Amino acid sequence: MKPASFRYVAASDVADAVALLTEHGDTAKLLAGGQSLVPMMNLRLSRPGVLIDLNRMPQRNTIAVEDGLLRVGLLVRQKEAEHSPIVLAQIPLLAEAIAEIGHAQIRSRGTLVGSCCHADPAAETPAVLLALDGSVRVQGPQGAREIAASDFFLGYFQTALAPDEVATDLLFPIPAQGTGSAFLEFARRHGDFALVAVAALVHLDAEGAVQGAALSLAGVGPSPLRATGAEQFLIGRRAEPAVLLEAARIAAQGIEPTDDVQASAAYRTQLAQTLVERALLIAASRAAREVA
């Protein structure tokens, strides 16, 4: 479990990182928190020729609200976001999700942007970004662009990021007033990769009917999934237990997990239904409190 030899370069800023990526092509890897990359290097599953360290860049740890979006910079550690007053006030769903990531030591190093770029199908941050219809801001040789979360996550550890691009920010739309949310995850132990994780948002109108709903699931496919059928079912209905259960059933019917050593597809499907139902119950009750 010793990494193959590699060259180490510290990028001075994003432009420098892009230049280094352009120079070294796909032999290069970006190092942010290193919580997934370094173990993979130790196992020699990843063997970059050049490791481009982003951690020396100044001013890349911003958490800010801009134009109705919460922007999280590329070096924001999970632990910083988890305890950020801005995150807690604007998108408590994100803080709730981050608390499920690994252990405190991992969250102290791991970054939100890095987690999205790594694109583990069981990861929490991508599921939240997808549920909120967020996007990833990236910079390449041709300049900056934004990629919607629904286009960003392409499959197991695959994203729409080009080999010469650096993801610089995550942009999370801030939910409307009257929205309740919940993040629930089931893992073998606290800190393990999720068998299934669910991000749920329920927006209620003054009469208690569902005006908008968003549900995303992690761990049930190659990348996080939106349960659009269940979301549509909920629109206009009252957020009652029977309705939420039916939505959970629809969500579970819409996934096709595969068997693996931790869980069979059937168990994952049942787990998804249970967690969606419970997440919706919590989100709806939080929304009701917002409305009241």
Added chain:
Amino acid sequence: MPSVKNRGGIGDDLLRLEDDRLLKGQGRFVGDMRVPHVLELAVLRSLHAHAEIVSIEDRGASALPGVVHVVTGAQLQEEAPGLFALGQPPLVAGETLYVGQGVAAALAEDRYVAEDALEKLFVRYRRLPVLSDVERIVEESGEAAVTLGDSVIGFGEVEPLFAAADIVLEERLAIGRATAQPLEGRAILAMPEGEGLLVYAATQGPHGLRQGLAKALSLAPELVRVVAQDVGGGFGVKNGVYPDDILVAYLALKLQRPVRFQEDRREHFLSTVHSRAQVHRIRVAARRDGTLLAVDDDILLDAGAYQARVGYGRTTAVTIPGPYHLSAYRCRIRDVHTHKVPVGPYRGAGRPEGNFVMERMLDALSRRLGIDRAEIRRRNLIEPHEMPYDTRIPDRNGNGVIVYDSGDYPLALETALKAADIETWRERQKAPLPDGRRIGVGIAMFTEDTGVAPFEMGVVDLLEDGRIRIASGSPAQGQGHETTFTQIACSALSQTPGQIVYADTDTALVPAGIGTFGSRATVMAGSAVHLACKKLEDMVLTEAGAILGEAKERLSLSPGRVDAPQGGLQLRDLAASIEAKGEHLRAEAVFRPEQPTYADGCHIAMVAVDPLTGSVEILKYIIVDDCGNVISPRLVDGQIQGGLAFGVAAALLEELVYDNQGQLLTGSFMDYPLPTALDVPAAEIHHLCSPSPRNPLGVKGVGEGGTVPALAAIAGAVEDALLPIGGGMARQLPLTPERVVRLASANERQ
């Protein structure tokens, strides 16, 4: 922090003497040793469970800068055929028999370069059929199935009792493959010294390692010196001689350079012995009132590719009857050959499995007969007035019959029931918790043989400065021998801990020894140290008597002194005068008991189970333990609590899952969960004390008692939680969330 008092003798509550050193990072582990010119070994391990090695091509491995030596199994066999004469070869020359078996090795100036070299070795394999599932193997081959061991033990005639019984229950029960995960992997450093070797090893048995290495290398045993310094956990798997050990020793001798192997976690999963891995077909015959009559078990043990160095199937077999009366017993154990890592002992070494099946069958009987789980146990327990109790079970070596030495099993049960406040829990579990979870209560009792194997040796020296050095053949892997043995010496010699120097187990200091395993160190080595101390006391008093002109009977020891009716002398002065004569006081003692000691106890687990997700939370855990006299209260409780962690792991978490091609699917901590502090409850521990008459300290082992009944107690509690909603019997461990969900919806009707 509880107050720490007293002088430091037996029973005093000392802080661990070794912790100051260990917590400051001053431990001396094999990996910490700085050795000039040391070569680090990396082993290329087979990717296939069963395959012929057609060829291994060196495409630049030997030529890499920093690489000193590369060797394949075939080359090794040619140059040193003697290494292949014993059991498992150091490297495979022909057929690989499991994924992870060594096929070639590289020595380099550091481990990074050695691993680089392995990547430049290209192996061509021809794949061969793989044996993976023991039940399928036996189903397909029947009695022709290849076994590495096949034996039957028992007493009495079981069949007539089954024929006449009111109730016969039969079940298939299974315990998953698992292995210990010490913080420190296997580690060994061999340095040429004269014609032989000086070996530092992370081992539980330095003398066995010495013997194994000497035999493999055709050296006289005295030419191999093995020292076990600090060892970062053993739990059974660091005993005996591994192929990598032989490789290290051979290469150090051949190249005349120090060679070290430090196992990493990936190869730990693939090459350190696995354990448990049993499937039982067990039948129990009973009367309608719940009286047990006979047990008949047929165990298939997934033994892996090579004969286990220590077979623990028989240990399972002798554990099954436990604290209960039986009229007849029969157990067949087959170690079935599969293409997997060989098996060996792991915390409990077969006992948790045996306890699990017996206790599960009692729960099944309880359910069938409508007799409460505590009551059905109560009706079958051996009574204290029957001690010593002849179980009629042949002992593991087949030399005699197991006779329990002491214990009050009914008291253990009643103490646990009272501590658990079981009636309140029975009331609470009638309704689900507000979050939908169900409460369950599990009870398991146990007896276990502790302090096994033939003998242990203690060596005690009066040092020149008047302090007393103690050593034994049982090294510590974190258990705290330094504290425990110091307390024993303090009591034997009326000293305080500052007067005692604890020495590592070193074959040059202790001529013979067995090691630390099977809950034996305090019983065996502790007794040997005690006896050696008593001998030394006599020698010291004799010498002091000569100097003081007093009969030794009128002298006694006190901290740092020999006291006489008038005056006395300092031990320091006595030691100096002895050394001045060119003499030295050393006492050696061998403790060789006829029979092991039998510890016992009762565990009660209270759990909350989510029937929809399968999560299990242990709400409360009661342990009643009887390990006889307690030497170090804090260490005993630590052993019990730590043992429980292994029980939780076996019951709920850890499993080495193989596919039908012999590939390990759970080969990292991502897929092989160990319990964390969040998963293991702080047990409420109660002690009973039935001293063993079989050793001078009256002690029994405690290293495994925390583990043995925990599997059954937790499984029983989970099952109990789900019974009201139609749940089935918990038959297979670990109870992963998915298995719990299936159990919850089993809809079994009895």
